[in-house]
Amino acid sequence: MNGPVKISDVAKLAGVSASSVSRALNPDRYASEELRARVAEAVAKLGYEPNAFAQSLRVQSSRTIGCMVSDVANPLYAEIIVAAEARLQEAGYLMVVANSQSGSRELDLLNMFRRRRMDGLLVTLDDDTREDVLAVLKDSGVPLVLLDRDVNLSCDRVSVDHRQGAYAVVSYLLSLGHRSILLETPSHRVRPGRERIAGAEAAVHDAGLPPSVLKVSDHVDLSQPHVFSDVLQELARPSRPTAIVTLGTAMLAGTLSAIEANHLRIPEDISVVSIGDTILAQFAAPGITALRWNLKQFGRTAAELLIERIEGRAGTYRTITFPTELVLRRSCVPPAAKPSKGARPAVQTAAAK
Template sequence: MPTIQVVAKKAGVSVATVSRVLNNPSVVKEATRLKVERTIEELKYEPSVLGRNLRTAKSRILLALIPSISNPFYTEIINGIENAAIEQGYNILLCETGSDPKREKIYFNLLRSRLADGIISMDPTVDRAKLLELADKYPVVQCSEYDEGGNISYVSINNELAAYHAVRYLIKIGHTKIALLNSHNKFLYARERRQGFEKALNESNLAVNPDWIYNTDDLGFEHGQLAMRQLLTLPEKPTAVFAVSDILAIGALKEININGLHVPNDMAIIGFDKISFSNMTHPTLTTISQPGYKMGFTSAKMLINKIKGIPVDSIILDHELVIRDST
């Protein structure tokens, strides 16, 4: 394999000039840059990534922390992170924490030992204190779920406003008996979405019925089904449901169908996230769309700026109510 010295000799330039063409081409005159690039292509020279990383003390790797790889909500976010990373010469390592502190510690140590340059955390179960401590010394960004009142930059949406818009729509089309399928209150997004739910009801002078609020520790499909099963046993049943995730909503939809009821005539449903499956259900699911790809792309660019020492601000992106057949 040709070396950088061979490239420099054939191109008639110094080794330092070849290095600049590879790492910072904008500082090299165009004619020189083109000559070096042609020589690199002709010789099929491939620079040593390991050698470059050792010289710069950079791994060019970003860690993306998620609680579960099986949750389709993260798919578009990860696509956005990866595309932004590759565009800037980085790669990503997808880290499934499984809400396990031991696994989380392993990934944090990769950053401490400089085997990674930064972390994007999408895990709502992450140890907040340890993440804040890590962010004091290393580049860290949060995506979707974030630390309320913390000092970690984040990319998210206004969860309270999104939930408010969803429930206001249900009220607008005539529903006064609305249930909430929610996650655990220890999660910020769950608290914010409940606040939006209650705000919409209060503005329309509708009571918040505690019997119609179901909290679950897990966003699994089966938990949405169990929640709807419980709601259908109540003497007074709701006529509409707002679920804080599409997965919960799809589980609830299945249970409604099993019981021979019709959506939306007997029960309307709105989900949250606009995962790909939400357009494959019968009927198709009305949902709050989070801009997953943009969230991922923005969070990766934000993290890379942090790595470069460029100050960044947290960003709240827009959401959208996507109206389909379930309402």
């Protein structure tokens, strides 16, 4: 047959009308099993592929989902995206992933999703306080699931208990005797940053220690060079930190590079904890103690919430929060009483006196 196969060709081979073929190919419309079988056989013989765009105009559904994250190279996002895509594919949806480049393209991407008639959105924002972005999301008119963000929108959300996680990490370091802890974290303008800072500060407070035990360095720029420069400055101080808590992404890479540049050893001279159990944390030498949560289940849950909302099976908006777990490896020990040869002087802690 010359040219693309048309619905009329399928109808002719199956011995039915074109409208019957259309009905048989639409899972949401009634058609007898005998009709569906005849049409399916004709479709298979002719290699017919329905026009997805034309179908979307008829049924008001594109079967596509827009997913926007700030950095697709972030390994924590990557695992979530893969899991969400797999669940959406099972349900017959195609997921389009877009990189907002740390927030600079958020408005453009959201408007593009609207023009392309996405059935729903999975979104993480680079700044929870941007009113212009929130206004576009409110006016989108499609189901939305927020990924670990806390903003004034009526939608479903999937989050992580970062506050309790940070509390557990800092409490663990305090129990080892550390009294100079550096927390390298994304900005307080996003929920994970705010929650981690609150949890870390609460751990210090509940331990009856002064706030000066914890130094918080929150970043908008999460790149390896930026974090490297920041940690380098902190390690150059006379009262340098004896422990660093950092996100297990490019931030961890920058932290490890700065530690190496200062000729410090992990854990003999400085302890390190990764927020997020990434490949870098797992296979660094030594392995980095990490706070982890189930990224795959996070992604599948976000997709499931969106599917249920699109298909009208959801009731009130839900927030599902995943717990964290501290995985102990070999990167944390009590702070050294004396600096090792070649290392910068460390803070003398109460436990080391």
